Amino acid sequence: xxxxxRQQTRVLQHRAGARASRxxxxxxxxxxxxxxxxxxxxxxxxxKANACAPIMVRLAWHDSGNYDATIGTGGANGSIRFEAELxxxxxxxxxxALALLEPIKAxxxxxxxxxxxxxxxxxxxxxxxxxxxxxxxxxxxxADDSAVPPDGRLPNAYPPFQKAQGESPAxxxxxxxxxxxxxxxFGRMGLDDREIVALSGAHTLGRAHSSRSGANKMESxxxxxxxxxxxxxxxxxxxxxxxxxxxxxxxxLEAEKGTVDAELxxxxxxxxxxxxxxxxxxxEEFAADNDKFCEAYAAAHKKLSELGSTFA
Numbered sequence: 001x002x003x004x005x006r007q008q009t010r011v012l013q014h015r016a017g018a019r020a021s022r023x024x025x026x027x028x029x030x031x032x033x034x035x036x037x038x039x040x041x042x043x044x045x046x047x048k049a050n051a052c053a054p055i056m057v058r059l060a061w062h063d064s065g066n067y068d069a070t071i072g073t074g075g076a077n078g079s080i081r082f083e084a085e086l087x088x089x090x091x092x093x094x095x096x097a098l099a100l101l102e103p104i105k106a107x108x109x110x111x112x113x114x115x116x117x118x119x120x121x122x123x124x125x126x127x128x129x130x131x132x133x134x135x136x137x138x139x140x141x142x143a144d145d146s147a148v149p150p151d152g153r154l155p156n157a158y159p160p161f162q163k164a165q166g167e168s169p170a171x172x173x174x175x176x177x178x179x180x181x182x183x184x185x186f187g188r189m190g191l192d193d194r195e196i197v198a199l200s201g202a203h204t205l206g207r208a209h210s211s212r213s214g215a216n217k218m219e220s221x222x223x224x225x226x227x228x229x230x231x232x233x234x235x236x237x238x239x240x241x242x243x244x245x246x247x248x249x250x251x252x253l254e255a256e257k258g259t260v261d262a263e264l265x266x267x268x269x270x271x272x273x274x275x276x277x278x279x280x281x282x283x284e285e286f287a288a289d290n291d292k293f294c295e296a297y298a299a300a301h302k303k304l305s306e307l308g309s310t311f312a
Contacts, residue, residue, distance in 0.1 A: 053124035054206025060121030075308010078113035114139035130244030157215035207234030249287035
């Protein structure tokens with residue numbers, strides 16, 4: 001019996017190690033799997049303590065979401081830590097997210113900024129009840145602000161919509177429809193319609209503030225007036241804006257019928273997910289099936305997190 005117990009212990013230890021290694025795919029960074037696991041645990045604790053899952057997702061998206069596949073610049077390389085990129089219009093408030101990560105970066109210095117930022121985003125989704133994302137680590141950090149791409153590549157909520165691509169992405173586009181704007185932004189990165197809709201579903205988390213994105217139509221609502229988080233107020237897309245699920249899509253369908261709470265936010269680019277005939281089937285599918293949404297979201301999030309990255 002004692003022998004069986006020791007054997008069972010070794011089996012359980014092996015299984016635990018296998019589970020830990022499966023959390024990270026193709027880990028090529030200098031940090032060990034144990035270090036990555038410990039860092040992620042610290043990140044999760046920090047997110048829970050500060051109710052800051054939404055801004056961690058936004059930080060990582062804005063680091064990776066300026067990738068231009070044609071030009072080959074931008075992407076998930078940690079360049080958002082430089083003042084030149086933080087000064088871009090779409091990045092207002094993201095200094096706060098970096099400040100929350102700085103103590104963890106100091107403790108786990110073998111993990112690059114690019115990896116830590118993307119880790120925090122994946123952890124934020126998971127802490128909020130969303131899917132586990134099969135992350136790859138080993139990103140090499142941008143060395144200096146010469147890696148900062150031009151402003152104008154991130155999506156806008158309302159017109160006037162910019163070109164979002166090419167050498168002058170901030171210039172106003174000829175086609176001012178929100179669906180074309182979404183395709184210019186995400187298509188530039190190599191993402192298709194289904195991935196655009198799935199990633200848009202992350203608006204189930206968080207709020208818009210006038211001091212940050214400026215996309216909100218109300219300064220505060222009954223869902224946001226008491227926080228939580230360091231900044232109260234703002235306008236959320238969903239009632240439970242720290243919970244990750246498909247409520248964003250069911251909200252859009254209710255808004256179309258006129259049955260949704262008027263205090264919930266719908267931007268022009270949100271409504272385009274229903275008015276565009278190619279986007280709509282994906283939105284309806286995700287509204288009907290949370291599991292399908294989470295599966296599609298996890299795959300699209302992983303893809304976004306690796307755009308423009310150089311892996312060691």
